[in-house]
Structure formats: structure tokens, C-alpha cells
Amino acid sequence: MGFTTALRSAAASALYLFVFVAAAATGPQQEMIDALQRANQAVVGVQVGAAEGARSAETLGRQREGSGVVIGPDGLILTIGYLMLEADAIQVVTHDGRTLPARAVAYDLATGFGLLRPLLPLRGIAPVPLGSTSELATGTPLMASTGGDSGEVALTQLVSKRAFSGYWEYHIESALFTSPPLRNHSGAPLFNQRGELLGIGSLFVNNAMGDNSALPGNMYVPVDLLKPVLAEMQQTGSTRISRRPWLGLSSTEQGGRVQIVRVNKDSPAQEAGLAAGDVVLAIEGQRVSTLEAFYKKLWSAPDPDGEVHLTVLQGADIRQITVKAVDRMKTMRRPAGI
Structure with missing residues (x-):
């Protein structure tokens, strides 16, 4: 058996396992099988080369690989935005092995979503419908898929829905957490038993059920956040x-404190003299003890390029530090197309 054939066989086995588990409560349905097959065929691999000198290359590297899924009749592809930051070249790989050039359409810093569009027509691929997670219950079996040469289909389940604060100045009010985890999670779509898209893979986490769960899993950005924007x-x-x-x-956040663990090179924080190990006690005079509170107070400022006043513990000293914030999108190269 060849490598590609073996991959397709493994994907088919996982898909039918998912159908079996999901159908246990609803009864076997050929429509379910057809819907999941169509959804899996809409999954593509995403290959990105970032521009030389890209700021994001320091943390994400210049060569990036992940997945996406076709959501529009014109070939519009939804993925996770960090894959395409400062992209110089983008390619998508279809389920049948075709490699097509693509361009960036949009990047939403607030949700983390990214949009791509192939420069050539996607033949024989139907866009997936957008589902809803509002009534999605924990324990529900779900299907996660990846695209590209190492594409796979995996059975997972929802273990938690909750707000999520990321260390990189990121917060969303609702995120999906699944387990067992998918290895190639970046941009991987998550589907329900009807083949509807529920979320896009963002992270591997060690605490899928909560702070002290010690359960490995993935965090997905729910499509509910995409629909309004x-x-x-x-x-x-x-x-x-x-x-x-x-x-x-x-x-x-550690024990009711917000501690800085890294300062980006040539960032407003570095220019203001902040450093790893500093503890942020307050912002604009308001005490903060969680990342969520820190970010929400920071983002409440009307001017993205205005001054931000922090109360910071540096060593044994408490200092008042003024940071000249910036609109992050102004600091990065914009991919062709955006």
C-alpha cells in the first residue's frame, strides 16, 4: 500500500469511527456519512513563506504549515490568522493533491481568524456550512481534520467551553476545548456530525478542562465569532x-498577579523599559490580577496609538511607567491582497 493510499485509508477509518460514535444516539444515517465526507474534502493544507525581515518570524518562523477549510462558493478559505502573518507566498494543497497559489484576504486580530483565496479555481469542492456552538454540550463527539500531504481525520470530543486569555495580548469570550489533541492543530477545522464547521484550531493546551485539569487537548476559535465580522x-x-x-x-497570571515573561524586540514595551520578570500591578490606576482584566482595560482606550500608564513591580521597586502603544497591524508587513 502506497503512502497516499495509506493516509486516505486511515482517514476513512477515522471518519467512519466518528460516524459510528455520533450515530449511537441518532441512528445510522447515510446523510451523515455524505456530509462528513464533503466536509473532509473541503479541508486544505496551507503552506506559507513569511517575508524576509518579518517581525512574526521570531516566534512563528518563516516557513509555516497548517490547514484551512473552504467556506465560500468562490473558494474563500478560513484558517487561523497567525499562519499568514506577513506572508510573502501562500499555497494551498487540496484533498486530491493539487497545489494552488493563494493570496491573503483578511486577518482579524481580535478573533485570530484569517481568510485566504486561491488564485486558481477550486474544482469539485463544496464549501462547508457554518454551524453554531451555542447549544454544543460537553462530551459531544466531534471530527477534526487536517489538510496537506499529512492530512488526517481524528475523532475528538468537546470537554470545555469557556473564555480564553492568551499570553500574546489575546482574549476571546468563548473558546472550544477538545481532547484528545490533534497534533497538527494550526488552522484545523472542527466539525459536528452534520458536517457543519464549529471552529478553527489555534493551540495545543495542557489544561483542556480548566486550570488544574492536566488534560492535554486543543483550543479552537468558534465560528460563532466569525459570523458577525x-x-x-x-x-x-x-x-x-x-x-x-x-x-x-x-x-x-500567577497567584493573582500578571507577570511579564517576554518582551518583543523593538516593541513599545521594550522602548518603555519593561522586561521579563516585571509584574503589572495596575493599568490607568486600576488594579489588575488576571490577563483578561489587563487586556480589557488596555483595549478600552479610544486611541490605539495613545499612551498607556502602568504601575509595575520591578524587582523590589514599584514604578509608574508610560508606554506609547501602537496599532499592531501597523508594525507588520501586510501580505499582498490585504
Whole structure:
């Protein structure tokens, strides 16, 4: 058996296992099998080369690979945005092995979603419908898929729905957490038993069920966050809500404190003298003890390029530090098309 044939056989086995588990409560349905097959065929591999000198290459590298899924009749592809940051070249790989050039359409900093469009027609691929996670219950079996040469189909289940704060100045009010984890999670679509898209893979996490769960899994950005901004993303290349102050920090919350663990090179935070190990006690005089509270106060400022006043513990000293924030999208090269 050849490598490609073996991959397809393994994917088919996982797909039918998912159908078997999902159908246990609803009864076997050929429609379910057909819907899941169509969904899996809409999954593509995403290959990105970032521009030379790209700021994002420091953390993401210049060569990136992940997945996406076709959501529009014109070939519009939804993926996770960090794959396409400062992209110089983008290719998509279809389920039948075709490699097509693509261009960036939009990146939404607030949700993390990215949109791509192939430069050549996608033949024989139907766009997947967008589902809803509002009534999705924990324990529900779900299908995760990846595209490209190492594409796979995996059975997983929802273990948690909750707000998520990322160390890279990121917060969403609702995120999906699944287990067991998918290895190639970046941009991987998550489907329900009707073949409807529920989310896009963003991270591997060690605490899928909560702070002290010690259960490995993945975090998915739910498509519910895409629906209100999809038209704006296609029209403008971003969203209004993505224009917000950015400091250039990676932080964590430890015992009721927000601690800086990394400062981006040439960022507003570095220019203001912030450093790894500093503890942010307050922003604009308001005490903060969680990343969520820190970010929400930061983003409430009306001017994304305005001054931000922090109270910071540096060593044994408490200092007042002013940071000249910037609109993050202004600091990065924009991919051709956006």
C-alpha cells in the first residue's frame, strides 16, 4: 500500500469511527456519512513563506504549515490568522493533491481568524456550512481534520467551553476545548456530525478542562465569532475592533498577579523599559490580577496609538511607567491582497 493510499485509508477509518460514535444516539444515517465526507474534502493544507525581515518570524518562523477549510462558493478559505502573518507566498494543497497559489484576504486580530483565496479555481469542492456552538454540550463527539500531504481525520470530543486569555495580548469570550489533541492543530477545522464547521484550531493546551485539569487537548476559535465580522473582513481586510492598543508583551497570571515573561524586540514595551520578570500591578490606576482584566482595560482606550500608564513591580521597586502603544497591524508587513 502506497503512502497516499495509506493516509486516505486511515482517514476513512477515522471518519467512519466518528460516524459510528455520533450515530449511537441518532441512528445510522447515510446523510451523515455524505456530509462528513464533503466536509473532509473541503479541508486544505496551507503552506506559507513569511517575508524576509518579518517581525512574526521570531516566534512563528518563516516557513509555516497548517490547514484551512473552504467556506465560500468562490473558494474563500478560513484558517487561523497567525499562519499568514506577513506572508510573502501562500499555497494551498487540496484533498486530491493539487497545489494552488493563494493570496491573503483578511486577518482579524481580535478573533485570530484569517481568510485566504486561491488564485486558481477550486474544482469539485463544496464549501462547508457554518454551524453554531451555542447549544454544543460537553462530551459531544466531534471530527477534526487536517489538510496537506499529512492530512488526517481524528475523532475528538468537546470537554470545555469557556473564555480564553492568551499570553500574546489575546482574549476571546468563548473558546472550544477538545481532547484528545490533534497534533497538527494550526488552522484545523472542527466539525459536528452534520458536517457543519464549529471552529478553527489555534493551540495545543495542557489544561483542556480548566486550570488544574492536566488534560492535554486543543483550543479552537468558534465560528460563532466569525459570523458577525465575516463581511467586514472581506471588505476591509480586517475589523474595526482589531484596531486597539498593543504593547508587545507576553504575560502570564500567577497567584493573582500578571507577570511579564517576554518582551518583543523593538516593541513599545521594550522602548518603555519593561522586561521579563516585571509584574503589572495596575493599568490607568486600576488594579489588575488576571490577563483578561489587563487586556480589557488596555483595549478600552479610544486611541490605539495613545499612551498607556502602568504601575509595575520591578524587582523590589514599584514604578509608574508610560508606554506609547501602537496599532499592531501597523508594525507588520501586510501580505499582498490585504
